[in-house]
Amino acid sequence: MKRFLVAYATAVYLFLYLPLAVLGAFSVNASKIAVWRGFTWNWYTQVFHNEALLQGMMNSLIIAISATVICTVLGTLAGYALWKRRSALLVGSLFLSLLTPEIVAGVSLLAFFEWLFRFVHVQLGMYTVILAHVSFCLVYVVMVILARLRTFDGSLEEAALDLGATEWEAFRRITVPLLWPAILAAALLCFTVSFDDYVITSLVAGVNSETLPMIIYAMARRGVSPEVNALSVLITVGLGVLILVAGRLENAS
């Protein structure tokens, strides 16, 4: 039994990591096709000299950072308030937003923005993408904050209140400092979710707001490109590091 489980688990881990490992191996392959022709850093250099990719990276960073800042502030406040007393309506809505298929969220936001533009004369662009990202990332922040608060010692805050602090002061000077690791973890999680999104982004993006996932999608459809392999490795490693840091922070708190 023990040996069976070890073998089975090994096979599943291979299934999980082998495709990514292969991608990594071929990102340093000198040949353009899937045949090994020796080692090269060439594709990585090309990634950093590709204007479209760099622009996409820039857009993705602006969008993900904006959405993260907004969601982290709003989500932390909401998580704290929900910890004090649950609001079935807000928790239910957040949960529903988590369940909603991405494509449905995407087309409904598209329809909403297009309807709104009848009254306000603006167009789809970076800010519609940022608003869309805020709407689907918020739940992740609230989830992380609520999970942390579940094991949080409320008596510290009560002590502060007894000693004459106002509720805001108690929150600001006692709870927030103690919550910092969880807040940071929530922010990192939010960033990765936002940075990776393709489905919703592609629907609400305008002409000048092409993101990195949109470029990768277009390249993936066209065929094998070693440049995408290199880019994929860079993103996977980058996001992987963020997630590991987030996990550490969550455990530390």
Add this chain to the structure above:
Amino acid sequence: MKRLRAIFLAPSALVMALLFFAPLLIVLAYSLLTRGPYGGVMLPWSGESYTRAFDPLYGEILWRSIWIAALSTFLCAVLAFPLALFIARSQKHKTLLLNLVMLPFWTSFLIRTYAWMFLLRDTGLINSALEGLHLIRAPLPLLFNSGAVVLGLVYGYLPFMVLPLYATLEKLDGALLDAAADLGASPFVSVWRIVLPLSRPGLIAGCVLVFVPCLGAYLTPDLMGGGKTVMLGNLVQNQFTSARDWPFGSAVSLLLMLLVVVVTALLSRKSEELL
């Protein structure tokens, strides 16, 4: 406290109202309108989009979505159960082993799909290798079919099955297995007759977490199915982009949403536990 709480909740409530519910209401209104001559929507109100959604042509897409999601969920359970059992029973490195399962999930979904396309394409690694070894003459059609879609979904959502299964298996009382062994049950029998039934809550939670996103999948069938395996998500996208029939796309969106909510509600009565 009441005022501070209201101030803290208001911005998030506003985000949900304006950027989640308002768009859904617009979609609801659009689904009941008529398609305009150049796309878009116009009056009169009509329920025609909903009647059309139940046309056999689209029923086929609905069934395909359901069986692809169901098959993917089943395969995830088959892969995840022994793995979760292995992690729960290992003496040390539990967290590390679990994190190794979760890590790929939090990195890019798009890139993980691309990685499989790189392996499965006609000019991909597997076909190149087989041709190089002269085992095949023409590339095998590994990509752009329903099988590839199921593979992509299983690969994408496996962690969602492992996590809740691990959570229940970890709490399992080891004495039960000792007792079963003392009474002569083989390890496989005790897993089948004791561990599996006791891990039902985790298994159900895992099934919800995998089945629901698979049902509404768009990216995986789009990329790995190559437009040949049309699921509900692809139908919605197509109506909003190339077909430009927003009322029909809206109706399908809402039906998909309804399906997802009903399935979740049926399978998990205590949805709060998941949040």
